[in-house]
Amino acid sequence: MSRLVARPAVPADYEHFARLFVELDTGNPVLPRDRWESAMARDTLFLEARGELDARGEVVAYAYVQPLRGVGYVRHVVVAPSHRGRGVGGAVMQAIAAHLRGRGCTRWCLNVKPDNTAAVRLYRSVGMEHAYTMTTFHLAWDAVARLPRPSRPVVARPARPSDDAALEAAFALLPGQVAEARGRGGLVLLCLVDPTAPDAPPLGFANFDAFLPGAFPFRVAAPGLAAPLLDAIRPHAPREPGALLVTVEDDDALVSALRGVGAAVQLVGAHFRGGIPRDG
Known part of the structure; x- marks a missing residue:
C-alpha cells in the first residue's frame, strides 16, 4: 500500500x-x-x-x-x-x-479554468470561492497602434521598490506581489505615471516576461492607458514572434478594448481565493 x-x-x-x-x-x-x-x-x-x-x-x-x-x-x-x-x-x-x-x-488564491469542474470542486472544498474572471489575449504588436491613446501626458519607467505600496493600492495587487516578482529576476516591471503629477497614484503596471513573451499582471487605470504601457514593453520583447500575451484581470472595459482591435483569446480563467484551513 x-x-x-x-x-x-x-x-x-x-x-x-x-x-x-x-x-x-x-x-x-x-x-x-x-x-x-x-x-x-x-x-x-x-x-x-x-x-x-x-x-x-x-x-x-x-x-x-x-x-x-x-x-x-x-x-x-x-x-x-x-x-x-x-x-x-x-x-x-x-x-x-x-x-x-x-x-x-492565512489566505490563498489561485487561477483555474472554469470548465475544469473537478479542480473547481476541489478548490471549493478547501474554502475558496470565485472572485473574478481573467482573460489572456494573444495580441499582435501591429494591433497596439489601433488602441485608443490617452489625452494626458504619461510616462512608463521601471517600477522601483518605493512604488510597490502605491501599485498594490491602485491596482488591488496582493501584498508583496511586486516585490516577489522583482526578486525572481529575469522580469521587466514597468510603472506608468503622469509626469506632471509625481505624487498621484500610478496609472498602470506591467510585469513582463520576455520568455513567453507575456505580461501578467497587466493593470491600467483606464483602457486608453494600455497602449503607452504596451509601447514601453515592446523594446524588451523578442523580435519574433510579432505578438505577446496580455492577461487582463477583472477589467471588462480593457477586455472590450483588446477584443476591438482583434486580440485573440488564448485562455479564460477564474480567480479563486479564501482562507487557508487550520491544520487538522
Whole structure:
C-alpha cells in the first residue's frame, strides 16, 4: 500500500516538472532548466507515492506556490493523469496549506479554468470561492497602434521598490506581489505615471516576461492607458514572434478594448481565493 509524501523540489526534479507542466494546457512553453531552478524550484513541492519502506517513490503531482505577505498565490497544481481520481489533488492542497501556514500565510488564491469542474470542486472544498474572471489575449504588436491613446501626458519607467505600496493600492495587487516578482529576476516591471503629477497614484503596471513573451499582471487605470504601457514593453520583447500575451484581470472595459482591435483569446480563467484551513 502506497502513501503520499510531499517534499521540496531539488534540481533533479526538472524532468518531473517538464513532464507534468504540459498537463496545465495553458499554451505556454516549458521553462528551460536554468530558469526553473532560479525562479521556481525554491517554491515548488512534489508529491510522491511511496511504499511503506521506500525512501523515494513515484512523482505523481507537483505544486508551485508563491508565499507573499500573508497570502499564498498557488500558481500551479498538477496531478499526473495516471493518478487522477484517487484523492491526490486533496493531498496536494493539504501539503500547500501546511507549507503556506509555515510561511505565515492565512489566505490563498489561485487561477483555474472554469470548465475544469473537478479542480473547481476541489478548490471549493478547501474554502475558496470565485472572485473574478481573467482573460489572456494573444495580441499582435501591429494591433497596439489601433488602441485608443490617452489625452494626458504619461510616462512608463521601471517600477522601483518605493512604488510597490502605491501599485498594490491602485491596482488591488496582493501584498508583496511586486516585490516577489522583482526578486525572481529575469522580469521587466514597468510603472506608468503622469509626469506632471509625481505624487498621484500610478496609472498602470506591467510585469513582463520576455520568455513567453507575456505580461501578467497587466493593470491600467483606464483602457486608453494600455497602449503607452504596451509601447514601453515592446523594446524588451523578442523580435519574433510579432505578438505577446496580455492577461487582463477583472477589467471588462480593457477586455472590450483588446477584443476591438482583434486580440485573440488564448485562455479564460477564474480567480479563486479564501482562507487557508487550520491544520487538522
